[in-house]
Amino acid sequence: MTFGFSVELDRHKKKWMTGQSRLFKKMASNQNPISAIDMLTSALRSNIIPNQEYLLQGSVIDSSAEVLHNRLRGLCDAAETGPETFHDHEMCFSLKASSPGGTPQQQQSFLLRVRRALDHPEYPWQLRYLGQPELGEKNQPTVLRSCIDIACTPNVVEFLSELGCRIEFEYVLKGYLFRKGRMKVTMSKIFRMGQAKSPDSLEAMTGSYLVELSLLAPSGQDAVADEIKVFAEQLRPLVHLEKIDYRRLQSYS
Amino acid sequence: MEDFFTNNSVCVSVEAPAENLVQEIAYDGQEVFQLPLTLSENLTKQAHKIDWIIREDDENDDDTLSATVTTEKDVEEESKKADFQTSSWPWDSVRNKLRSALTEVCVLADVLVIAKDKRYMVLDPVQQEQPDQRQLAQLFSKKRGLTAAANILLHGAERLKISQSDTARAKSNQDFHLELLRLRQSWTLKKIGNSILGDLSYKSAGSRFYQTGIFEVTKSEDPNLGLSTETTSENQPKQSMIKVTIPTELGGTSYIQVTIQKDQDILCTTNLNLLHTSLIHSDHSLDANPWTSKLEAAQNVLFCKELFSQLAREAVQLQAAIPHMVVGNQITASLFPGIQLSIHFQSSYSAGVNKRQLVSNSTSLVAKVDHNYILEHSLHQLLRQVHLNNVGQPVPHPSSAPLGPTKRRRLAGPHAYDRDELLLMTKNESILEQIIRQGQHVVLRLRTMFVIDSIAREIRDPLIISHWNVLNSPTLSCVKIIIMTHGYDTLQRTALVVHVGEKTLKCVCRDGRVLHMSYEPQELRDLILCQISQHQINAVQSLARFLGWHVASSSAHLGLGPVEPLGNASSCILSSPSGNRILSVRCGPQAAQPQVYLSTYPRHDTVKNKVLKDMRWEQLNTRYEEVRLEKIEGRNFLSRMELLMASLTCRPPMSWE
Numbered sequence: 081m082t083f084g085f086s087v088e089l090d091r092h093k094k095k096w097m098t099g100q101s102r103l104f105k106k107m108a109s110n111q112n113p114i115s116a117i118d119m120l121t122s123a124l125r126s127n128i129i130p131n132q133e134y135l136l137q138g139s140v141i142d143s144s145a146e147v148l149h150n151r152l153r154g155l156c157d158a159a160e161t162g163p164e165t166f167h168d169h170e171m172c173f174s175l176k177a178s179s180p181g182g183t184p185q186q187q188q189s190f191l192l193r194v195r196r197a198l199d200h201p202e203y204p205w206q207l208r209y210l211g212q213p214e215l216g217e218k219n220q221p222t223v224l225r226s227c228i229d230i231a232c233t234p235n236v237v238e239f240l241s242e243l244g245c246r247i248e249f250e251y252v253l254k255g256y257l258f259r260k261g262r263m264k265v266t267m268s269k270i271f272r273m274g275q276a277k278s279p280d281s282l283e284a285m286t287g288s289y290l291v292e293l294s295l296l297a298p299s300g301q302d303a304v305a306d307e308i309k310v311f312a313e314q315l316r317p318l319v320h321l322e323k324i325d326y327r328r329l330q331s332y333s
Numbered sequence: 334m335e336d337f338f339t340n341n342s343v344c345v346s347v348e349a350p351a352e353n354l355v356q357e358i359a360y361d362g363q364e365v366f367q368l369p370l371t372l373s374e375n376l377t378k379q380a381h382k383i384d385w386i387i388r389e390d391d392e393n394d395d396d397t398l399s400a401t402v403t404t405e406k407d408v409e410e411e412s413k414k415a416d417f418q419t420s421s422w423p424w425d426s427v428r429n430k431l432r433s434a435l436t437e438v439c440v441l442a443d444v445l446v447i448a449k450d451k452r453y454m455v456l457d458p459v460q461q462e463q464p465d466q467r468q469l470a471q472l473f474s475k476k477r478g479l480t481a482a483a484n485i486l487l488h489g490a491e492r493l494k495i496s497q498s499d500t501a502r503a504k505s506n507q508d509f510h511l512e513l514l515r516l517r518q519s520w521t522l523k524k525i526g527n528s529i530l531g532d533l534s535y536k537s538a539g540s541r542f543y544q545t546g547i548f549e550v551t552k553s554e555d556p557n558l559g560l561s562t563e564t565t566s567e568n569q570p571k572q573s574m575i576k577v578t579i580p581t582e583l584g585g586t587s588y589i590q591v592t593i594q595k596d597q598d599i600l601c602t603t604n605l606n607l608l609h610t611s612l613i614h615s616d617h618s619l620d621a622n623p624w625t626s627k628l629e630a631a632q633n634v635l636f637c638k639e640l641f642s643q644l645a646r647e648a649v650q651l652q653a654a655i656p657h658m659v660v661g662n663q664i665t666a667s668l669f670p671g672i673q674l675s676i677h678f679q680s681s682y683s684a685g686v687n688k689r690q691l692v693s694n695s696t697s698l699v700a701k702v703d704h705n706y707i708l709e710h711s712l713h714q715l716l717r718q719v720h721l722n723n724v725g726q727p728v729p730h731p732s733s734a735p736l737g738p739t740k741r742r743r744l745a746g747p748h749a750y751d752r753d754e755l756l757l758m759t760k761n762e763s764i765l766e767q768i769i770r771q772g773q774h775v776v777l778r779l780r781t782m783f784v785i786d787s788i789a790r791e792i793r794d795p796l797i798i799s800h801w802n803v804l805n806s807p808t809l810s811c812v813k814i815i816i817m818t819h820g821y822d823t824l825q826r827t828a829l830v831v832h833v834g835e836k837t838l839k840c841v842c843r844d845g846r847v848l849h850m851s852y853e854p855q856e857l858r859d860l861i862l863c864q865i866s867q868h869q870i871n872a873v874q875s876l877a878r879f880l881g882w883h884v885a886s887s888s889a890h891l892g893l894g895p896v897e898p899l900g901n902a903s904s905c906i907l908s909s910p911s912g913n914r915i916l917s918v919r920c921g922p923q924a925a926q927p928q929v930y931l932s933t934y935p936r937h938d939t940v941k942n943k944v945l946k947d948m949r950w951e952q953l954n955t956r957y958e959e960v961r962l963e964k965i966e967g968r969n970f971l972s973r974m975e976l977l978m979a980s981l982t983c984r985p986p987m988s989w990e
Contacts, residue, residue: 130735157724164728197730203740204747206731229735231746257732266732296735 587680
């Protein structure tokens, strides 16, 4: 099984790729062999790898979902091909890291999410680490959390269980995916996995759609948060996308 | 009356007070009285009471007080009377007036009674006097009345006229807005300041051409926007309220012409013209909006410009074995030695008259040369593909994956692509390279067709049948060549499949051999000829088996006999069912017909002598003699062979005779 970094490349970052191809060519000519570690560290240093996620979330009831869907179709890119549907299955693994000298209650768990596309099995699975969401001050428009996405092969589940991770929960997401520039908007319904463990036995958990507006960017680019805010304003009367404080949600439960 | 008063009323006497007024009271209580007036003093007092001045006035006041209906004459009379009488009794005039009034009323009453009786007096109506016919005044008044009415009517008419002109203007406005709406349904429009600008470039579709296609929409002053005079009335476009101004560099029409030339000859010409059909079959009556053709022509010019500039840029950047030439509006690239692909950018800035002429020119050109739509379409498609790649980024599938990388790049990580594979992924083929490959394929396909058709024409004995696959790609076509003999197609069929690529041909034979050939047509020709010769021999073998003859031996690549200039000869030896006839067939690729030799046994020329006593020496075959196949009746080689073999079979061996 192999890991690899799949790096987001859009037209702004093609220059990095051409730079890399130059590096490759250089390597091919055996002038100055550069190791993979050097390339990785140079990539990290040059602050190109997008490892921050700017996020806004909201929800819309099923009866109004159609309206929002049409609105998003109008606002987002690629209107003529129609929105993409997705059907994903996500599993959450936690790795309990016990701190030395601490009581068992003080263990910090480390969450890893494995996601696979049920409708496109040829695509690689995604392993995702999400850091703690930072809400920031009032004038920070979005939630900011560090996020690392890695593409992997399907035996990642075995690997993680060998490492000692235990599966915390899993769910199935079905919905629509839109994009606008660098922003990604998903409108999805969460389903509980049925007892029979077959993809047909799905029961919806809520009577509403979860709407998420997210953007992956390298750290330090705070101007994109304003882009997100502007777009969220355009969806304003249909759905209110806002920063959601998970700690307060957890305190309620 | 005095009696009445004295009987019924209390006597009231009016007398002057007897006592005199007290003047003063002295201190001793004695009252000093005013002495009564003496007669003279009394008279004087009374005289003072008479006001001599207002005497007449008093009389007039009395007249008004009488309240009777009197005429002016009566009043005059009364006043005259008053002048005469010096009234010592103030009520006298009143009495007189009342009396006269009474007289008058009585008279009136009498007159009315008499008139009512109608015997002595009749009342007749008195003709009223006509008022003066003041015609001038009437005229003036009538005139004034008429002018007033006319003013009202004119005022109303004016208002109607104003409202009508308003509606007309509003209608024209409405027409303008309706047209604008229709324009906006097909083209993007923006309002900047006071002007309406539109964009006819492909920017929203992903083009990154530097030239902007901004056009301006204004209200046309003259709604008659007809074409120039040579159009017929049926072709007159509808009048439009909209005037569309396109930038001058996008004026006229243009197209890209792709030609494949072999040393100045034109093999095939293609005309890339997006509006080609519309130019030839320009039917303005169908064109609902006159601005559509204008805008589409400008868009076509922009597209052709972008395409040509992209091709020119690539031609300069690419390093090919034979460098590409870019001269002015022409790009020349070589496909094969001696064969060139040239791409022209033709544009005409003239509209109207010249457009028609240009159309006629291109139609004549089209009539001369076979129009190749494939290259025409693929240039268009290639540029559109570039646009799409700029815009459409693939959507990630697990939706949490980052946007951006293509599917192959996503797979690169998990599948551990190495450096070379990643480098390969970064390589993109340019439009020029792709069109060169397609051009090469076109040429190669044409050549292959030509070779197969010429062989089929030349060689009639085994029939050459070629089936071209309907489905093919711009760089790959397949043809199945079947060699069979007429009438014996169930007996033997030799098939081979030829894959026509860009620069090579791949031939897969039935026996499993795969041959790679270059673009030289001679190679394919040689191959087919070899296959034909082998087919003949195989067919004869099948025929022999069918007829009961035995195949004694066969060889596909014969090492005996004269060396063939091309390929190898093949042969087979057949023996008759009874065994006394042997046929030997040899076929070479260059030979027109196979050669057939016959040998029979027993030898008739064996001489019985003392050495060769045994019977078996008679069983040897005679020498081979050539059979003259052309004397045998038969449509083709196999039928002749069939006849030959059949006739040779009939004769049973009579060795003991």
